[in-house]
Amino acid sequence: MGIEHDMENGDSRLSLEELRVPLTGHSKDESTGEEEAASGKRSKECRWMLYLSTFVAVCGSFEFGACMGYSSPTQSAIRKELNLSLAEYSLFGSILTFGAMIGAIMSGLIADLIGRKGAMRISAIFCIAGWLPIYFAKGALSLDIGRMSLGYGMGIFSYVVPVFIAEIAPKDLRGGLTSVNMVMVCCGISIYFIIGTVLTWRTLALVGLVPCLILLLGLFFIPESPRWLAKMGHQKDFVAALQQLRGKDVDISEEAADIVDYVETIRKLPKPKMVDLFQRRYLRSLIIAVGLMLFQQLGGITGVSFYVSEVFVTAGFPAAVGTVSYACLQIIITILCAILMDKAGRRFLLLVSAAGLVIGCILVGTSFYLKVQESAPTVAPLLAVIGMMVYIGSFSAGMGVTPWVIMSEIFPINVKGTAGSLATLMNWIGAWAVSYSFNFLMSWSSYGTFSIFAAVNVIAILFVAKLVPETKGRTLEQIQAAINTA
Template sequence: MAIRENVEDGVRKNIREPLVGEHKEQLVHESKRHPWMVYFTTFVAVCGSYEFGTCAGYSSPTQDAIRKDLGLSLAEFSLFGSILTFGAMIGAITSGPIADCFGRKGAMRVSSAFCVTGWLVIYFSEGPVPLDIGRLATGYGMGVFSYVVPVFVAEIAPKELRGALTTLNQFMIVAAVSVSFVIGNVLPWRILALTCLIPTAVLLLGLFFIPESPRWLAKRGRRKDFEAALQILRGEDADISLEAEEIQDYITTLEQLPKSNLLELFQRRYLRSVTIGIGLMVCQQFGGINGICFYTSSIYEQAGFSPTLGTIIYACLQIVVTGIGAAFIDKAGRKPLLLLSGTGLVAGCIFAAVAFYLKVNQIGLAAVPALALTGILVYIGSFSIGMGAIPWVVMSEIFPVNIKGQAGSMATLVNWFGAWLCSYTFNFLMNWSSYGTFILYAAINALAILFIVVAVPETKGKSLEQLQAAINS
């Protein structure tokens, strides 16, 4: 044990911030070039994010039609809706190993295959059992996409664009949810299922024209393929020698460490990155987002505000603010946006808590609808600008490539478990105390702010190798 610890300490001392001085300046000069291939590759990848959103947004507008056509009870439809999350948890567990074994592109192909199969099964369903099987399959694909898309985009992007490009993952998710809600009110539920095949078709076609992640290729020892992929992404005329050397040196250093297993993630050298990655997922999900998101119409109705109008405003605001967050993440930084987002989440919960406190105690009832609307809009706007996207961005940045599969799968599993727990308990909490529910969420979001201040580093403007060396040394 002593010999092993000495070897590991020696290796960690060699993990350094590479390319300092004149070499770093040359790399910065090269990184100012933004070849179109990076944008095209990102577009193809985030089609998986859009598919994620179609899975999440499908059940809400189709509930009445599916129940009527197939004669489902409320309990049977509830199972259909919630089984998506269980599929996503299975997908989260397996996403890291699949992405490590078959590559990022291979994982996206596997995920697409499950989604295509699931949608076709849903389209041809004549009863609850095949409907649930199809939903479980799409959930599995969604769980894999939730991990592999932000990781792939982070690994291909230049450092000064990494935040904005990775945030497109969340933007495409919320856009797809909103579009599904709108067209789901005018299209039959079977036809809506077929439209959900479109993003997977675009993704599968696009995968033939984009390179694999250079960092994954380097980890697999495929030096020529790694350099070729990096050259394609940076442009034919770009000098990739310094960036390639930085990546290769870091991969070589990591390979000298013992092979990681699940228990290794909790050893000292990885403990900080694992704590940050899992902690941010807890902050994202346990602050109430899925309860509020899934039951927005019910919240508006209880507060006396039009559910239809409120939901439309909610969807539009979510898309716009997520886009604003994507535009500013590489300028303002991850941590300031997270703190701004957390503060807004607390404020939104307080507004909603006050609204329901007034309603329960029959005080100032005329103000209840406006306060509830304000609270929900402040909440979702704040979530969209930071807490929605940035935990995925940071997760894709902080884990070294040798543990990224296992650590990323664990963080994604925690995220989906939190999503299920929050959505499952929301109605029970509201029956217990409507204003108490929002006070509880406000307290959790306040703790999230404290966690961000204490534990989360700023990651903008650094290469993945520089960042991971600093955190995991």
Template structure:
């Protein structure tokens, strides 16, 4: 490693964060392939429903179990995600997750009964739960501070092929096996791609591989980059943490970690209870109950969400996390309020155009959520926890997110039977609380190294 640095010293050195290198772009692409796996796993059940019901003769309740059991697997994967990412490394954890995803897809493709179908779905859920933590953490740890927000948010951008997958394959790929092939492709891309990208330099430093950490950083920043300052900061911060014992779950509840924990868990709870999965999973049913075409409505959602997500990614390292979050949540509040108002007007028979109002509300909600609230909580989660507790903290935050997702997706139909208008007004109220939460507690992390962010979170207490 010393030879590499001395050889590079004869050439002009560039600031380490001057630009994104080809290897950094490749590493990010390989990592976010896991998010495409996530999208396919979630989106698979909708277009494949008619084919699976016909092929295997399942009842609707059996298919409902198949559709929802992945969330249980994801929660198990989330519980273990931090420990596995610390034990195996970020790359090793992604490899491990993809093995479960491939086994799960094959079990679904070859299943002859409901049992193997559920086992396959549970396996893909486990893999997705693990990836949902390790992907944003890996990207945050390999990216320079001036690009970290946009690169980590790319994890959210690539989720939107899921929406396209659900809508446009419902007719073109409604056979079970052909949908499974679509799901295995990104798994194989990530498995192969991981051979060509470096391990996280911060994880290598954490496990005492100092030369490997510097070599990884030099590869990521470019041969002509000056990595001295960044490498020294990682080394100094890691050595300060070596004095601390390995942290368990109960250690996370120390006062010094309180601010990080409240922000990380709070954003995930508010993200889920703001109604995103109610709209994402049941958009078609919402449009139909409001009296609007589900095909037109879901297609319009994709047309709005994809460019807005890209816009949010581009703005994150310019406007900052907090301003983008506040604009995003204000939009979700307005969207939920408009949807609730459309159902209220429909119930009271006061306005014939309430279905159009429901469409407007869903589009405002979807576009606003995609702008910031969809991706930024994951970005912040990957930034605010010190590396000695990042594993256990990340597991807790990810479990909370999946648990919230299950609660909302399970309870939404019951809430809608009680009152569709009341349900969306409740979601709007949660969005209002989220605005206050962001203003009072969420830090701005733009343009700061991970070590600077984590030191400031500790000093907050």
């Protein structure tokens, strides 16, 4: 079986059997036993481009986290200097997620049309265009315009970064490398929580330009996603990119043939529309992705992250100490999750994480209840701190990282852009709902708010146990074939 490919010198036909011959100029029969023994070592030594590409991409993830973390340590200072009401600041905090919804809707189309690198480039430009109005802001309008632009960039980053990493990574490293996306999101949030206690809110906005500039520069030095290139028919660039990512001495023929074979099968299918996602062949993947994205947000994380300082103040605990502790724990647990992703498995981490979130919400809710009842005044702040640490540790252990990893794995490439946009959009709808309502919910009932979050996380446990499959140790093509034919 052959497929046609666009080449610089015209169309050519390359068979799958030809792809399976090593591209280093030697046949398998000519390979020596000594070369085979050294292949594993060469493979590891030649992965520097894979790691560099991942680093450049996750600068976008760090920027994502910086945008998320900005509103918490700056709330008091911005409200005081610009004389903003609680409603005005809530709009400023939550409009980020509204911009992200727009970015999410367009993210799949942009990434499919101009490539994963092109989408990351556009996202970085919008983030730069967002920080500057915030830095020069004299009132609420400038803040909101900048925050909206940041949100649009975040919406694209939230889809394209994990997809890009999943498409460039070999199967034995895919879970760990893809989860680095969320590690860097957490690092961005946490570092902003920490440095936000010592920098002014305007200076903190300028710091947000740094990861964007690093990403824009780094994109000149890394290859495009080989799977996207194969999908677009750019065979010469596809082989070159895959070889560059795996190393010049590594035999990529089998992997290249599998990708080409899969892409050719997908190409024969009609171009999907949004409504086509609800066909039976894609429905299970869609339910899993959308469900995980909604549970990730409706469990309360965006509200807690945006206003964590105020949560500690409400609980009667020093905000600076609580915020720094929260930030440090978030980084440590997320890194541990990334290490365990390809060992413990996605499903196990999700179940443990959701169970921990329930416990954390109950502890924080109990703390607020005791404070309202004016009983156990010394115990209530301690329970709040323990509960918040359990909450963020549990979220970082699974629900923060794993939904994005699974979303990048379960959709076939012909619907990945459309389906990924929808899943990401639902994530941001949930984030907006929680971030906008959080302050008002806390004013209504602080312990009632965390009781609602606890109930949502109980439902999430049942959802994961019933519907979410294990995907570790399988190629993207194997995962998608298994899910979408089940």
